[in-house]
Amino acid sequence: GAGVSQSPSNKVTEKGKDVELRCDPISGHTALYWYRQSLGQGLEFLIYFQGNSAPDKSGLPSDRFSAERTGGSVSTLTIQRTQQEDSAVYLCASSFADQPQHFGDGTRLSIL
């Protein structure tokens, strides 16, 4: 498709389970970003991939969070041993060169 694609759109899981969220960026975009937005909060940066460079992981809130980007395209954000405070909308964005970032629809994650 033409935009950033994220899956699943909604995910409900039990506390303690692992989850994987997927992002498929806009074709040709070299940069990929993960953010999250908790209820009533602003967007919080998590991690940033740029080409083949080492990712900027400075926003990951704990070592339960990790992300990878395979082949410079699709990215997976993994949350291990989920906690209730992980409940949020996880947003992926991509960009090219100095162009602004474009966001996907997000994955709404609910931890029971």
Place this chain on the structure above:
Amino acid sequence: RKEVEQDPGPFNVPEGATVAFNCTYSNSASQSFFWYRQDCRKEPKLLMSVYSSGNEDGRFTAQLNRASQYISLLIRDSKLSDSATYLCVVNLRTPGGKLIFGQGTELSVKP
């Protein structure tokens, strides 16, 4: 102190009103600036980039004052469809780099 601060609102205005949003940022090294719009339960969408010289897009005017580390957005002749949360966003680098978002200012335009 938050890196990007906005008045959370809500701003409740009648159709046709002019409304102004203000934003301040704390890092003087910030390089690029944007206003995004976010509708309820939707993803943020780029409204406009903000340049030092000021820029206008139809009813929307954005201003940047680097000396004061202040960004503004002016909406003229507001429409019902302008109702949304407006996010002030800065980037420490250009190109690329993480975006730092303000909390957003909620706007509600009433008939």
